[in-house]
Amino acid sequence: MADTVRVLVVDDDAVVRFGLTMMLRGAPDVEVVAEAGDGAEAIALVEAHAPDVVLMDIRMPGMDGLTATETLRRRPDPPQVVVLTTFDADAHVLRALRAGAAGFLLKDTPPEELVVAIRQAAEGRPVLSPEVMRRLIDRVAEGGHDTRAQAARRRLGLLAERERQVALEIGAGRSNAEIAARQHIGLATVKTHVSAILTKLDLNNRVQVALLVHDADLDADP
Incomplete structure (x- = not known):
């Protein structure tokens, strides 16, 4: 991993993108290389900027974050994807994790925890505590x-x-x-x-x- 972690912020809400970018600018070893408003734009910007970590919102118009995550993780040298959500456990997050996302963060995660999680994801470590992991797998649908x-x-x-x-x-x-x-x-x-x-x-x-x-x-x- 390079000394500076390159990050792409993906959210359809410009205010959320701005807030995340401003929080991350306070970390000397994290650089926001681009922002995207939907999944299709995110894929194009990954091609252009080769970020180490993508902060990916799930619910977006056009191509949603789940589809974008699945597409990105199929790349030969994929970035780590950390899902952004307002929920701490749901089927959408589980699908993203099954697709290869490194973990998830709540959108109200404090700045210092956000930076730590990004560094952790860039190193290939899961952004998910054992307690949260157990809560998530307990929510897996029972069908089939x-x-x-x-x-x-x-x-x-x-x-x-x-x-x-x-x-x-x-x-x-x-x-x-x-x-x-x-x-x-x-x-x-x-x-x-x-x-x-x-x-x-x-x-x-x-x-x-x-x-x-x-x-x-x-x-x-x-």
């Missing part, structure tokens, strides 16, 4: 649960046994350090397993791993 669980278990079956255990620990919201202690392995080994899990399951981040584990209805060993 059996089919979804079977499909998720088949995907987790691609993992070696130790990788599967690490995946279940991620599903429980545990950090790498906590996983290392519980599984009696080194921190570097945990990181290797996490990397292998993401590669084998074709996922972008550990939030997606946690959602897959939840879909499979599996728990880590106590």
